[in-house]
Structures are given as structure tokens and as C-alpha cells.
């Protein structure tokens with residue numbers, strides 16, 4: 557997540573709640589993408605450092621637990637930058653030029669700023685962010701899914717260039733036998749389910765199965781990971797996107813998508829009075845001019861907040877009161893303000909604890925950074941070896 561402003565309610569529902577869930581299901585690496593922030597905010601670097609610590613406090617307040625997940629800062633892991641550089645040698649320029657985010661940037665800056673190399677290389681840096689940890693799954697919104705697809709293409713290209721091995725198939729089969737009868741059979745069934753029927757869950761299960769085999773050598777693990785998807789050693793396994801399941805899109809105070817870039821956010825840690833003021837000023841269904849006019853929730857951004865914060869079994873009543881002019885917009889907004897403030901209360905309390913204990917926040921990040929560096933160092937050793945740079 558880029559440190560470009562406070563976490564807002566849209567992030568909280570679309571991203572952080574998902575992280576909190578994922579941290580109990582997988583080994584997770586969550587980092588503040590300060591290099592990525594520089595791609596578009598390079599003229600205001602003074603904002604990055606305070607925004608970084610604030611972001612970590614927002615995560616902790618939202619329930620991301622350093623006992624379950626590694627929290628760190630991107631620029632504290634120089635191995636990611638090295639991997640970015642090395643991958644840039646094998647990535648065709650055209651792959652980066654066709655990335656949707658780059659095209660969008662060019663569209664939005666037709667008469668101003670020229671794109672820097674950092675903007676063009678943004679998805680490649682994202683690829684390095686993922687592959688440095690040999691991540692199996694990447695939680696992203698639908699707009700970022702093409703970047704995970706690019707990471708897959710680059711890892712495939714890397715493995716094809718540097719992971720070919722004579723007698724690969726027989727070496728892989730020998731590695732399957734080393735798994736033992738039961739696990740080897742399970743691996744083969746999962747591999748078949750993926751290669752024959754494209755079952756992505758089977759692939760993810762097989763990858764997890766291989767990663768947890770403590771007795772296998774690293775070379776055999778890479779063989780078996782590669783054997784799941786192709787015919788070369790998976791030095792950099794292909795990652796997969798996990799799309800966030802947030803059904804409702806949270807609108808900003810002006811009705812557009814909530815975004816720091818639009819300045820229309822409600823921060824996760826906003827004071828209750830500010831939440832109330834923000835909601836009071838939000839536009840509603842423009843056709844509802846008088847109290848006696850029936851409204852249409854589908855044309856009102858406030859309704860999107862009800863979809864997120866009001867319990868499902870009460871949403872029908874809210875909608876009906878709007879459609880029948882059974883209540884005014886002020887009352888309807890107050891109802892959602894109360895829900896938001898109630899949900900924020902424990903988050904704000906946890907945030908206060910971390911705001912008052914900045915040393916604790918710094919040590920959480922230092923510990924997460926060490927673990928992240930260990931994982932990235934191990935990957936880079938393999939990558940340097942494969943690319944002929946293993947000076948010892």
C-alpha cells in the first residue's frame with residue numbers, strides 16, 4: 557500500500573479487512589510501498605516518511621497483527637530493488653508499455669508531465685515486490701489484476717531462460733517419490749487437476765504442500781513447483797491474484813470513488829464529529845428536493861454506506877423509508893453515521909495505543925523487515941546464481 561495519505565473507509569473495507577482475514581490463513585508479507593509513492597510524488601518527498609508511519613498505525617489499528625503477518629517498508633529491503641534491476645534485463649519494453657496503469661497515466665497527463673522511467677517500470681517493481689518473496693497469492697483489486705498477470709509472464713520467462721534442466725521430468729518424478737507414498741500421490745492428483753482441468757485451487761494447495769515439506773532440498777522444491785505448471789525449475793514461482801471480495805464500492809464525499817487523490821475521503825481514524833459533518837454534506841438523490849419527495853437509493857451515494865455499514869436485515873427497511881419518503885435525508889444520514897462511529901470506536905482506541913507508543917511501531921516494522929529481508933536474500937541468492945552472478 558502506497559503512503560500517499562491516511563487509510564480511508566474505502567481502503568478499510570476493500571483491503572484491510574481482507575488482510576486481517578488472510579493473515580490467519582497464510583504466511584503474509586504486507587509492506588508500505590514508499591518507492592512506489594515516489595513514482596508520482598517525487599516532488600514532495602517530505603510527506604512520505606510521516607505518511608509511512610501513519611499507514612502502519614492504521615494497519616495495526618484495523619487489526620493487522622504483527623504476530624501473524626510481517627509488516628515492513630519496501631525501501632528497507634534493497635534486494636527488491638536488485639531484483640527489479642535484474643528482471644528489467646529480461647522484460648520486453650512492449651510488456652510494460654501495454655500495462656493498463658501506464659496507458660492510464662499517459663491519458664491523464666496528455667499536456668503536462670512526461671512519464672518518468674519510474675512510472676513505466678512501476679509494474680515491474682511490483683513484480684519484484686511479489687517475486688522477491690516467491691509469493692503464491694497476491695491480494696489485489698480488479699484494477700491491479702493485470703499487473704499480477706504481468707508478474708506471472710515475467711516469472712515464466714525467467715524460469716524458461718534460467719530454469720531449464722536436462723532430464724527435468726525424470727528428476728521431478730524422482731522428487732515426487734521423495735515425498736513418500738501418501739504425499740506423492742496427493743501431489744500427483746493435484747498436479748493433474750490443475751494441468752488437465754485448470755483447477756486453480758488444486759494448484760494453490762499443491763504449492764502450499766510443497767512449501768511445507770521440510771525434508772526436501774530447495775532444488776527439489778523448485779523442481780516440484782515448476783513441474784506443477786510447466787517443464788522448467790520454478791526459481792521464481794508464478795504468483796496468482798486473489799481478488800478482494802468487497803462487493804460495495806465506497807463513494808467519496810463528492811459521490812466519486814473514495815480516493816486520497818480526489819481529496820474526498822473519510823479517514824479511518826476520523827473524529828466522530830468529522831464523520832457526522834462529512835456525511836451531512838454528502839450529496840443525495842438529486843430528485844429528492846422536498847421531504848415529501850420519494851427518493852431512489854440507487855441514485856444516492858449515502859445508500860452505498862448503508863450497504864457497507866447497516867446490517868443486511870435492516871437494509872430493506874432503510875430502502876423502503878427512502879422510496880416512500882418515510883424519513884428525511886438528515887435522519888437517514890445520522891443512522892449511517894452512528895454505524896460508522898460504532899465500528900470505528902475499537903479501531904480508534906487501538907490507534908491511540910500505537911500513536912502513544914511509536915517505539916513499539918518502529919520495532920514491529922524492524923522485526924518484519926528482518927524477516928522480509930531473510931526471505932528476499934534467499935531468493936536473490938538463487939536469482940544471482942541463475943544469472944551467472946554468484947561471486948563467492
Ligand code: SF4
Nearest residue numbers: 841851856878885888
Ligand atoms: S433518504 Fe437516505 S438513501 Fe434516500 S436519498 Fe436521502 S440520504 Fe439517500
